[in-house]
Amino acid sequence: MTTQRPSENAIAAWTRLVRVSTQLHVKIEQSLKNQGLPPLSWYDVLIEVHRAGSEGLRQFEISNKTLLPKHNLSRLIDRLEKEKLVRRQTCSEDGRGNLILITEEGTEVLKRMWPVYGSGIHEGIEGSLEPEEVLMLAELLEKLTTGSRK
Amino acid sequence: MTTQRPSENAIAAWTRLVRVSTQLHVKIEQSLKNQGLPPLSWYDVLIEVHRAGSEGLRQFEISNKTLLPKHNLSRLIDRLEKEKLVRRQTCSEDGRGNLILITEEGTEVLKRMWPVYGSGIHEGIEGSLEPEEVLMLAELLEKLTTGSRK
DNA sequence: GGTTTGTAGTTGCACTTGCAACTATATGCA
DNA sequence: TGCATATAGTTGCAAGTGCAACTACAAACC
Numbered sequence A, B: 001m002t003t004q005r006p007s008e009n010a011i012a013a014w015t016r017l018v019r020v021s022t023q024l025h026v027k028i029e030q031s032l033k034n035q036g037l038p039p040l041s042w043y044d045v046l047i048e049v050h051r052a053g054s055e056g057l058r059q060f061e062i063s064n065k066t067l068l069p070k071h072n073l074s075r076l077i078d079r080l081e082k083e084k085l086v087r088r089q090t091c092s093e094d095g096r097g098n099l100i101l102i103t104e105e106g107t108e109v110l111k112r113m114w115p116v117y118g119s120g121i122h123e124g125i126e127g128s129l130e131p132e133e134v135l136m137l138a139e140l141l142e143k144l145t146t147g148s149r150k
Numbered sequence C: 001g002g003t004t005t006g007t008a009g010t011t012g013c014a015c016t017t018g019c020a021a022c023t024a025t026a027t028g029c030a
Numbered sequence D: 001t002g003c004a005t006a007t008a009g010t011t012g013c014a015a016g017t018g019c020a021a022c023t024a025c026a027a028a029c030c
Helices: A008-034 A040-055 A061-064 A070-082 A104-126 A131-144 B008-034 B042-057 B059-064 B070-082 B104-126 B131-146
Strands: A087-092 A098-102 B086-090 B098-102
Touching: A008 A040, A008 A104, A008 B008, A008 B104, A008 B131, A040 A061, A040 A070, A040 A087, A040 A098, A040 A104, A061 A070, A061 A098, A070 A087, A098 A104, A104 A131, A104 B008, A131 B008, A131 B131, B008 B042, B008 B104, B042 B059, B042 B070, B042 B086, B042 B098, B042 B104, B059 B070, B059 B098, B070 B086, B098 B104, B104 B131
Parallel strands: none
Antiparallel strands: A087 A098, B086 B098
16 A cells, blocks of 8 residues: 555645634634633533533543543543533443533533634634635535544 | 624534544644654644755744744744754844754655655545545635735 | 453643743834 | 834743553453
């Protein structure tokens, strides 16, 4: 199996992908901080737990969805729990694991973060692309995401 | 000025953008580590300094190109310098700054990293998109990159 | 049942990053 | 010239991250 070299266009796509995502990421992080709000990683976890509703989510499920490594997530949840934004509940079906549930305060924080996050996305994406282009971008990126989305 | 909310498609584009870039980033980092090679951030800096050739680059220029914050870059260059992959040269035109120059060894490391990095890009991008799609993706992302590219 | 192997999650340690403060030089302006 | 302000880069400290080792439970196998 020989090492395949990427085309010029693939290199351009990749470098721009990285650039765009870090630029916007930094910008949104800054907006959040300016508003005294927590970082994006908190949002990512909270939103998943929120979607799971009263069922809650196992840590490994959150890990899969957010792409955060488990050890990292373990400590992030420590922080969220300390702020009472989520709570850990011992899992009846699997004695090894926890169920993570969002609290009222957690939902509240989500609500306060979203306007900032959302307007960052709006400006970053729709500020320079037409609606059809946004759709096309979303479709192209869909093809690129490997494995367990959803 | 009211807070603009993003469209569903914009949200999808953004979440997939983040997902794709982190997935591939993680994958390439792992490949590099498996080969006993340094992390991607080293490559990013080295390639910029390499492109600048014997002119060298100021740290703030590298910072602009790579989006690494200056304090971070300062210490990254410490590490690169310790490994003799770059060298700092006091700048004659501006007594505050350094010129960063790549060394033979630095160029050598770039050469060893590229096959791994390149094949990661190839698989990650061209593994699931047709050539026209890659081009289209690159063009859409070009429109999204704000400011000082080059 | 007991033993091996796998998975969920946590923790210690080293390293990296962010933040704010700091030094040093450059630039603008009276 | 002399002073105020801005920029380049570094550093101390706190916080976050990766890695590998570890505990605890589960599942498969005998």
